[in-house]
Amino acid sequence: xQPVQSPQAVILREGEDAVINCSSSKALYSVHWYRQKxxxxxxxxxxxxxxxxxxxxxxxxxxxxxKKQQSSLYLTASxxxxxxxxxxxxxxxxxxxxxxxxxxxxxx
Amino acid sequence: EAGVAQSPRYKIIExxxxxxxxxxxxxxxxxxxxxxxxxxxxxxxxxxxxNNGVVDDxxxxxxxxxxxxxxxxxxxxxxQPAKLEDSAVYLCASSWGQGGETQYFGPGTRLLVL
Numbered sequence: 001x002q003p004v005q006s007p008q009a010v011i012l013r014e015g016e017d018a019v020i021n022c023s024s025s026k027a028l029y030s031v032h033w034y035r036q037k038x039x040x041x042x043x044x045x046x047x048x049x050x051x052x053x054x055x056x057x058x059x060x061x062x063x064x065x066x067k068k069q070q071s072s073l074y075l076t077a078s079x080x081x082x083x084x085x086x087x088x089x090x091x092x093x094x095x096x097x098x099x100x101x102x103x104x105x106x107x108x
Numbered sequence: 109e110a111g112v113a114q115s116p117r118y119k120i121i122e123x124x125x126x127x128x129x130x131x132x133x134x135x136x137x138x139x140x141x142x143x144x145x146x147x148x149x150x151x152x153x154x155x156x157x158x159n160n161g162v163v164d165d166x167x168x169x170x171x172x173x174x175x176x177x178x179x180x181x182x183x184x185x186x187x188q189p190a191k192l193e194d195s196a197v198y199l200c201a202s203s204w205g206q207g208g209e210t211q212y213f214g215p216g217t218r219l220l221v222l
Binding site: 044095 | 141148149150151152153156163164199206209210211212213214215216
Protein backbone atom coordinates (compact mmCIF):
# COMPACT_ATOMS: atom_id res chain seq x y z
CA UNK A 1 0.00 0.00 0.00
CA GLN A 2 1.51 3.31 -1.13
CA PRO A 3 2.01 5.84 1.70
CA VAL A 4 0.21 9.16 1.43
CA GLN A 5 2.24 12.35 1.60
CA SER A 6 0.96 15.83 2.42
CA PRO A 7 1.07 18.50 1.32
CA GLN A 8 1.63 17.80 -2.37
CA ALA A 9 3.58 21.02 -2.80
CA VAL A 10 4.99 23.81 -0.64
CA ILE A 11 6.43 27.19 -1.52
CA LEU A 12 8.49 28.91 1.18
CA ARG A 13 10.77 31.85 1.56
CA GLU A 14 14.34 31.18 2.65
CA GLY A 15 14.49 30.89 6.42
CA GLU A 16 10.94 29.63 6.90
CA ASP A 17 10.07 26.21 8.33
CA ALA A 18 8.26 23.34 6.65
CA VAL A 19 6.67 20.07 7.73
CA ILE A 20 6.03 17.17 5.37
CA ASN A 21 3.82 14.32 6.49
CA CYS A 22 3.72 10.69 5.48
CA SER A 23 1.06 8.24 6.54
CA SER A 24 0.35 4.60 5.86
CA SER A 25 -2.64 2.32 6.25
CA LYS A 26 -0.31 -0.58 7.06
CA ALA A 27 1.85 -1.19 10.11
CA LEU A 28 5.29 0.25 9.59
CA TYR A 29 8.68 -1.20 10.40
CA SER A 30 10.61 1.75 9.10
CA VAL A 31 10.27 5.05 7.29
CA HIS A 32 12.84 6.31 4.80
CA TRP A 33 13.16 9.90 3.63
CA TYR A 34 14.76 10.87 0.32
CA ARG A 35 15.19 14.15 -1.53
CA GLN A 36 15.29 14.33 -5.31
CA LYS A 37 16.38 17.40 -7.22
CA UNK A 38 15.11 17.92 -10.73
CA UNK A 39 16.80 15.56 -13.17
CA UNK A 40 18.79 13.80 -10.46
CA UNK A 41 18.51 10.54 -8.53
CA UNK A 42 16.87 10.41 -5.10
CA UNK A 43 19.36 10.98 -2.29
CA UNK A 44 18.99 9.33 1.10
CA UNK A 45 18.25 11.68 4.01
CA UNK A 46 17.45 9.43 6.94
CA UNK A 47 15.82 6.23 8.08
CA UNK A 48 13.65 5.85 11.16
CA UNK A 49 12.96 2.50 12.73
CA UNK A 50 9.91 1.63 14.78
CA UNK A 51 10.13 2.90 18.32
CA UNK A 52 8.85 6.45 17.91
CA UNK A 53 12.31 7.85 17.55
CA UNK A 54 13.22 11.21 16.23
CA UNK A 55 16.29 11.75 14.13
CA UNK A 56 17.93 14.82 12.83
CA UNK A 57 20.89 16.34 11.16
CA UNK A 58 21.42 20.04 11.52
CA UNK A 59 18.18 21.65 10.39
CA UNK A 60 16.41 18.58 8.99
CA UNK A 61 14.79 16.16 11.41
CA UNK A 62 12.04 13.57 11.38
CA UNK A 63 9.76 11.75 13.74
CA UNK A 64 8.09 8.35 13.47
CA UNK A 65 4.91 7.45 15.31
CA UNK A 66 4.37 3.76 14.67
CA LYS A 67 1.04 3.72 16.54
CA LYS A 68 -0.40 6.33 14.21
CA GLN A 69 1.53 4.82 11.29
CA GLN A 70 2.90 8.17 10.30
CA SER A 71 6.10 10.12 10.02
CA SER A 72 6.87 13.80 9.66
CA LEU A 73 9.91 15.52 8.19
CA TYR A 74 10.81 18.91 9.65
CA LEU A 75 12.88 21.44 7.76
CA THR A 76 13.95 24.35 9.94
CA ALA A 77 15.15 27.70 8.64
CA SER A 78 15.02 26.41 5.08
CA UNK A 79 17.83 27.12 2.66
CA UNK A 80 17.70 27.43 -1.12
CA UNK A 81 19.46 24.05 -1.35
CA UNK A 82 16.47 22.36 0.28
CA UNK A 83 14.40 22.77 -2.88
CA UNK A 84 13.38 19.51 -4.47
CA UNK A 85 10.89 16.72 -4.14
CA UNK A 86 10.80 14.82 -0.87
CA UNK A 87 9.73 11.18 -0.86
CA UNK A 88 8.90 9.03 2.09
CA UNK A 89 9.27 5.29 1.73
CA UNK A 90 7.58 2.90 4.09
CA UNK A 91 9.44 -0.28 4.76
CA UNK A 92 8.57 -3.79 5.70
CA UNK A 93 11.39 -6.22 6.17
CA UNK A 94 11.92 -6.79 2.50
CA UNK A 95 11.20 -3.66 0.46
CA UNK A 96 10.34 0.04 0.49
CA UNK A 97 7.22 1.53 -1.06
CA UNK A 98 7.55 5.19 -1.98
CA UNK A 99 4.90 7.89 -1.78
CA UNK A 100 4.14 10.28 -4.62
CA UNK A 101 6.34 12.99 -3.18
CA UNK A 102 6.07 16.54 -1.86
CA UNK A 103 7.51 19.29 -4.03
CA UNK A 104 9.29 21.97 -2.02
CA UNK A 105 10.32 25.24 -3.60
CA UNK A 106 12.35 27.77 -1.63
CA UNK A 107 12.29 31.39 -2.76
CA UNK A 108 15.17 33.77 -1.95
CA GLU B 109 33.46 4.63 -2.79
CA ALA B 110 31.97 4.50 -6.28
CA GLY B 111 28.22 4.90 -6.51
CA VAL B 112 25.65 3.02 -8.54
CA ALA B 113 26.40 3.28 -12.24
CA GLN B 114 23.79 3.17 -14.98
CA SER B 115 23.88 3.39 -18.74
CA PRO B 116 22.77 4.77 -21.02
CA ARG B 117 21.67 8.05 -19.42
CA TYR B 118 19.18 8.83 -22.17
CA LYS B 119 17.40 6.76 -24.78
CA ILE B 120 14.84 7.64 -27.42
CA ILE B 121 13.12 4.80 -29.30
CA GLU B 122 9.97 4.25 -31.28
CA UNK B 123 7.13 2.14 -29.96
CA UNK B 124 7.46 -1.57 -30.56
CA UNK B 125 11.26 -1.33 -30.51
CA UNK B 126 13.34 -2.96 -27.81
CA UNK B 127 15.70 -1.33 -25.33
CA UNK B 128 18.07 -2.48 -22.60
CA UNK B 129 19.43 -0.72 -19.55
CA UNK B 130 22.49 -1.65 -17.54
CA UNK B 131 23.25 -1.20 -13.85
CA UNK B 132 26.38 -1.76 -11.78
CA UNK B 133 25.63 -1.55 -8.04
CA UNK B 134 27.90 -0.42 -5.24
CA UNK B 135 30.55 -3.06 -4.62
CA UNK B 136 29.47 -5.58 -2.03
CA UNK B 137 25.79 -4.68 -2.10
CA UNK B 138 23.73 -7.84 -2.14
CA UNK B 139 20.39 -6.34 -3.09
CA UNK B 140 19.64 -4.58 -6.36
CA UNK B 141 16.42 -2.84 -7.35
CA UNK B 142 14.96 -1.53 -10.58
CA UNK B 143 12.40 1.25 -10.26
CA UNK B 144 10.24 3.02 -12.81
CA UNK B 145 9.60 6.70 -12.11
CA UNK B 146 6.99 8.41 -14.24
CA UNK B 147 7.11 12.21 -14.30
CA UNK B 148 5.63 13.64 -11.11
CA UNK B 149 5.41 10.29 -9.34
CA UNK B 150 7.44 8.42 -6.78
CA UNK B 151 9.66 5.50 -7.78
CA UNK B 152 7.73 2.28 -8.38
CA UNK B 153 9.54 -0.98 -7.73
CA UNK B 154 9.71 -3.22 -10.78
CA UNK B 155 12.01 -5.96 -9.56
CA UNK B 156 14.25 -6.69 -6.60
CA UNK B 157 17.19 -9.11 -6.62
CA UNK B 158 19.08 -10.46 -3.66
CA ASN B 159 22.39 -11.68 -5.02
CA ASN B 160 21.24 -13.28 -8.29
CA GLY B 161 17.82 -14.43 -7.10
CA VAL B 162 14.55 -12.58 -7.60
CA VAL B 163 12.91 -11.45 -4.35
CA ASP B 164 9.99 -9.49 -5.77
CA ASP B 165 8.84 -8.96 -9.34
CA UNK B 166 5.14 -8.56 -8.64
CA UNK B 167 4.90 -5.21 -10.45
CA UNK B 168 7.04 -6.14 -13.45
CA UNK B 169 4.97 -6.34 -16.68
CA UNK B 170 6.39 -9.72 -17.58
CA UNK B 171 4.87 -9.80 -21.05
CA UNK B 172 7.30 -7.06 -22.11
CA UNK B 173 9.83 -6.48 -19.34
CA UNK B 174 12.60 -8.81 -18.29
CA UNK B 175 15.57 -8.46 -15.99
CA UNK B 176 18.52 -10.50 -14.97
CA UNK B 177 21.39 -10.23 -12.55
CA UNK B 178 24.11 -12.60 -13.57
CA UNK B 179 26.73 -13.56 -10.97
CA UNK B 180 24.97 -11.38 -8.42
CA UNK B 181 26.60 -8.13 -9.54
CA UNK B 182 25.58 -6.24 -12.71
CA UNK B 183 22.01 -6.25 -13.91
CA UNK B 184 20.18 -5.53 -17.13
CA UNK B 185 16.55 -4.52 -17.61
CA UNK B 186 14.99 -5.04 -21.02
CA UNK B 187 11.76 -3.83 -22.57
CA GLN B 188 10.48 -5.59 -25.67
CA PRO B 189 8.37 -4.29 -27.30
CA ALA B 190 8.19 -0.79 -25.84
CA LYS B 191 4.93 1.12 -25.49
CA LEU B 192 4.34 4.85 -25.24
CA GLU B 193 3.47 4.51 -21.55
CA ASP B 194 6.93 3.09 -20.83
CA SER B 195 8.35 6.61 -21.14
CA ALA B 196 9.87 7.22 -17.72
CA VAL B 197 13.10 7.32 -15.77
CA TYR B 198 14.42 3.89 -14.87
CA LEU B 199 16.33 3.98 -11.62
CA CYS B 200 18.62 1.32 -10.31
CA ALA B 201 19.39 1.18 -6.59
CA SER B 202 21.36 -1.11 -4.31
CA SER B 203 21.62 -1.87 -0.62
CA TRP B 204 23.86 -3.95 1.64
CA GLY B 205 21.59 -6.67 2.84
CA GLN B 206 18.03 -7.68 2.26
CA GLY B 207 15.47 -5.10 1.25
CA GLY B 208 14.11 -2.46 3.61
CA GLU B 209 17.53 -0.95 4.27
CA THR B 210 18.96 2.31 3.01
CA GLN B 211 19.03 2.27 -0.76
CA TYR B 212 21.53 4.14 -2.91
CA PHE B 213 20.29 5.23 -6.30
CA GLY B 214 22.05 5.55 -9.61
CA PRO B 215 21.54 8.57 -11.90
CA GLY B 216 18.82 6.81 -13.87
CA THR B 217 18.10 6.27 -17.55
CA ARG B 218 15.56 8.60 -19.15
CA LEU B 219 13.53 6.70 -21.73
CA LEU B 220 11.32 8.41 -24.28
CA VAL B 221 9.13 6.20 -26.43
CA LEU B 222 7.76 7.91 -29.54
